[in-house]
Amino acid sequence: MQTVLVINSKGGSGKTTIASNLASLFAASHLNTVLMDFDPQGSSLHWNSVRDQHGLAQIKVIDASQVKSGMTRTFQLSVPPTTDRVVIDAPAGMCQKMLSEMLAKADVIVVPVVPSPIDIHATSEFIYELKLMMNGCRRKPVAMGVVANRVRRDRSLYQPMQRFLGELQVPFITMLTDSDRYIQAVEHGMGIHEMSPQSVRSELRQWLPLVKWLASHNTVSVQSPVMARPLGAFAQR
Numbered sequence: 001m002q003t004v005l006v007i008n009s010k011g012g013s014g015k016t017t018i019a020s021n022l023a024s025l026f027a028a029s030h031l032n033t034v035l036m037d038f039d040p041q042g043s044s045l046h047w048n049s050v051r052d053q054h055g056l057a058q059i060k061v062i063d064a065s066q067v068k069s070g071m072t073r074t075f076q077l078s079v080p081p082t083t084d085r086v087v088i089d090a091p092a093g094m095c096q097k098m099l100s101e102m103l104a105k106a107d108v109i110v111v112p113v114v115p116s117p118i119d120i121h122a123t124s125e126f127i128y129e130l131k132l133m134m135n136g137c138r139r140k141p142v143a144m145g146v147v148a149n150r151v152r153r154d155r156s157l158y159q160p161m162q163r164f165l166g167e168l169q170v171p172f173i174t175m176l177t178d179s180d181r182y183i184q185a186v187e188h189g190m191g192i193h194e195m196s197p198q199s200v201r202s203e204l205r206q207w208l209p210l211v212k213w214l215a216s217h218n219t220v221s222v223q224s225p226v227m228a229r230p231l232g233a234f235a236q237r
């Protein structure tokens, strides 16, 4: 099982968009997928309820935003034993306790960032703090990478951040452009990987480095028919 945490303390950076697209990609690749929504806004929960109406590959969604009375937190956040992938959609500006809880679960961390100097600065600080937190606790190593999201023409904005990430040895994985396709996908509870490939050709190309990076941090390989197609790198349980 691989747990992917999509996180940034900054609001509106694309956490839910990337988390839901990842979950739908995994599910469409026949992997048993759980989406854990730690955000009280419940955007991932809502996305999945729309999804259910369209008969798409099933994703189990867990509302992790509040502690439920009458059950232990461990039980509340438990996933079925057959789960292949867990995707965590983090809220903006979470408390320390929730951050520690999410970090303890993560095998891989994806940090989306939008191209505004304010967001880039705040995200650099956040990544630095995450690194310190992870170095401070003795647990399995966690891979962390950054995804530039809603990128428009001026890609030079990310250069100072790329230099900074280089110093921290955090890879800059890919750039996802600002595209209406993501909004159209949400409307139908879909991910872009479930849309007609011709209509999302450039978006799929931009996702490929992230697909490969996640697969490279997963250990056991399993063959899957879906993986004969470009997204096949995900067919690892």
Ligand SMILES: Nc1ncnc2c1ncn2[C@@H]1O[C@H](COP(=O)(O)OP(=O)(O)OP(=O)(O)O)[C@@H](O)[C@H]1O
Binding pocket: 010, 011, 012, 013, 014, 015, 016, 017, 018, 039, 041, 043, 090, 091, 092, 149, 150, 151, 176, 177, 178, 179, 180, 182, 183, 186
């Ligand atoms: N690559 C993209 N192209 C176009 N629109 C996008 C893209 N990524 C995200 N969006 C849109 O930007 C808005 C914010 O994205 P999203 O909700 O994923 O961010 P978030 O980090 O989860 O926000 P929050 O911190 O409020 O949870 C949404 O309306 C979403 O549809």
Ligand SMILES: [Mg+2]
Binding pocket: 015, 016, 017, 039, 043, 089, 090, 091
């Ligand atoms: Mg969100």
